[in-house]
Amino acid sequence: MDLNLRNAVITNVQGNSQQELQATIVDAIQSGEEKMLPGLGVLFEVIWQHSNDSDKQEMLTTLENALKM
Structure with missing residues (x-):
């Protein structure tokens, strides 16, 4: 069986409300499961692909600042 992870994740959340998407993200992070x-x-990839250059720069700045030690 050929499993396409990207399609499976996208299909699983397609049509979800913002609240449902947030719950999915928060649950995934809080579970701490690899x-x-x-x-x-996959969700980050979707965000990245649908962001303009300004939004991408903001994400990169946030990420860079969060990873500073």
């Missing part, structure tokens, strides 16, 4: 990371990666 198996949730690919799904979060």
Whole structure:
């Protein structure tokens, strides 16, 4: 069986409200389970692909600042 993770994740959340999407993200983060990371990666990929350059720069700045030690 050929499993396409991207399609599975997108199909699973397609049509969800903002509240449902937030609950999915928060649950994935709070669970701390490694198996949730690919799904979060797919969601980030969707965000990235649908963001303009300004939004991408803001995300990069936030990420850079969050990773400073």
